[in-house]
Amino acid sequence: MDPSTRDAAVTGIGLLSPAGACLDSSWATMLxxxxxxxPDPVLQGLRTDFSCAVPDFSVRALLGHAVSRRLDPYAQMAVVAARQAVRDAGLDPARWRSERVAVVLGVGSNSLHSYEEPFRLLHDNRSDRVSPYQITRSVPSMAAAEVALDLGAHGVNFTTSSACASGATAIGTALDLLRAGRCDIALAGGSESARSRMTTTCFGQMRAMSSRRSDPAAAxxxxxxxRDGFVPGEGAxxxxxxxxxxxxxxxxxxRGYLAGYGASADAHHPAAPHPEGRGAQAAVLAALDDAGCSAADIDHVNAHATSTPLNDTTEARLLRRLFPHEPAVTANKSVIGHALGAAGAIEAALTVLTLQHRTIPPTANLRAQESGAELDVVIGRPRPARMGTALSTSFGFGGQNTALVLRAP
Structure with missing residues (x-):
């Protein structure tokens, strides 16, 4: 398929996920x-004491002792994923026009993980032991800043924060920057870890996280x-x-093309989606229009699908309404949990791979769908399919909605 002149080419992907610490291992696990x-020792004793963690991630071996100590986990993962992506694209940071290289990364919140120990120190009247790097370790902007520092990217640099849509928002924003001529290369995505005792406790109090402690793999x-809630995950x-x-x-x-981006706000509730999915629908329709395609052109949907009661029902009914031709659907969070602000970026990367390999990874743990909200969800085994165009959806607290349209290479 010849790309539109408005499309952006995806020439490299870097991926750390609970499915693997590199692109190939993540894809193999998803299949x-x-x-x-x-079970997660970090979360021991909590209502949700299990998670999906990035395996075999030796940060000191990859970044060195000094850098790994300075960075919070979400920034560590962002730097490693960016290095992987640049290498995959065949780019040499020593030779690119650095002032024309943008970095746009999504982070849902500042790192609560980083603050747990300093708060304990303050409570114990030991403020002199708080690290001087505490602020630079934890503020969301440091994901993009640390990638720029590591790779020498001197162009546009910022972080997007739209809750669990943050990573997808960053990718869509990068598309706009390229079209506007603000940069020639954009490193776009997201990074975050939900494996924090405070984060897990807060979501648990909202009854948004699964408490299926007896069988985490089925949670x-x-x-x-x-379904009874999402499983905390992490990645970049x-x-x-x-x-x-x-x-x-x-x-x-x-590897593929980014063709369309749409975003909207529900303006309805701080946490619950609009019951009719009006904001989500607006974002999807805007992305389709931006890509110059119709709903009938969508061959595959990578759904946001958090495993929470309200969100899944709303999204399923939306997809049934907008896509009566029933494109095949997958839900990556069933395998790797929910990486919050990084989730949309991880799922966009996996959607690119799905189109490139013409294979849809299956959804785990789906036994029965709700009446009136049934979708053609891929389960059991990967499904080979001829696909030209796919949709990836991302929704977040506050009614933040983002949709991306991607095309096969």
């Missing part, structure tokens, strides 16, 4: 379609009638985006 949720079950994904003509000019390998 198996079984949850990686396990994340999007669209299933027995960074996409290298370039204007399609620039990518072709340098003979870059293209």
């Amino acid at each position: 198996r379609g079984t949850s990686v949720a396990r 994340s079950r999007p669209f299933d009638t027995e 994904a960074v996409l290298v985006l370039e204007r399609a003509e620039d990518a072709h000019r340098r003979s870059a390998g293209v």
